[in-house]
Amino acid sequence: EDQVTQSPEALRLQEGESSSLNCSYTVSGLRGLFWYRQDPGKGPEFLFTLYSAGEEKEKERLKATLTKKESFLHITAPKPEDSATYLCAVQARKGGNTGTASKLTFGTGTRLQVTL
Amino acid sequence: SAVISQKPSRDICQRGTSLTIQCQVDSQVTMMFWYRQQPGQSLTLIATANQGSEATYESGFVIDKFPISRPNLTFSTLTVSNMSPEDSSIYLCSVQRGSGRSYEQYFGPGTRLTVT
Numbered sequence: 001e002d003q004v005t006q007s008p009e010a011l012r013l014q015e016g017e018s019s020s021l022n023c024s025y026t027v028s029g030l031r032g033l034f035w036y037r038q039d040p041g042k043g044p045e046f047l048f049t050l051y052s053a054g055e056e057k058e059k060e061r062l063k064a065t066l067t068k069k070e071s072f073l074h075i076t077a078p079k080p081e082d083s084a085t086y087l088c089a090v091q092a093r094k095g096g097n098t099g100t101a102s103k104l105t106f107g108t109g110t111r112l113q114v115t116l
Numbered sequence: 117s118a119v120i121s122q123k124p125s126r127d128i129c130q131r132g133t134s135l136t137i138q139c140q141v142d143s144q145v146t147m148m149f150w151y152r153q154q155p156g157q158s159l160t161l162i163a164t165a166n167q168g169s170e171a172t173y174e175s176g177f178v179i180d181k182f183p184i185s186r187p188n189l190t191f192s193t194l195t196v197s198n199m200s201p202e203d204s205s206i207y208l209c210s211v212q213r214g215s216g217r218s219y220e221q222y223f224g225p226g227t228r229l230t231v232t
Contacts, residue, residue, distance in 0.1 A: 032219070041226075042226065044208075046117075049221075087159070102164065103174070106160075
């Protein structure tokens with residue numbers, strides 16, 4: 001069974017204080033690892049898909065990296081508007097063209113608060 | 117990207133009643149996904165809806181409780197039947213875009229359901 005564990009559960013940073021969020025996973029053949037941002041009362045906002053170990057992607061102050069066991073979301077010089085819950089999800093590589101092949105398994109997220 | 121809308125955005129329902137949630141996507145997609153996010157928990161896939169065929173349900177979810185329709189390639193509905201307070205959740209519609217080694221999965225804004 002695919003599993004995703006995110007840490008820490010909550011993180012409080014001062015503006016400009018860089019840090020990293022962790023996503024550890026076990027999956028029977030990784031097809032993709034997804035990062036999302038979710039604001040209260042809203043649906044998840046897509047950030048990145050990573051496909052293989054060693055891959056990195058960047059968007060503004062966010063940089064996602066991937067190894068065979070975990071992914072990190074690095075936040076450089078965060079601002080208060082970066083405050084949100086960050087979700088990680090994995091998609092397994094499975095045969096056929098069924099819905100199961102595209103299922104995302106989510107972690108419980110990291111609640112990030114950035115203060116002035 | 118994908119523009120996904122859901123109706124209603126929120127509702128308060130009495131136990132024993134049913135609610136149908138609509139999901140509209142801005143362009144055609146093969147598969148649409150329905151997720152549930154219970155209070156304080158992460159997202160869990162309910163089912164996958166393919167146009168022209170019956171939905172595929174994940175373990176723990178059944179068609180009698182969560183019937184799904186997929187009349188065309190841009191629209192789907194999820195019905196939550198015979199509701200109980202345990203069904204209070206956010207229900208999210210999702211689509212995947214892309215293929216091969218470049219794809220992304222997008223979510224709608226969600227429907228917040230409270231069952232009293």
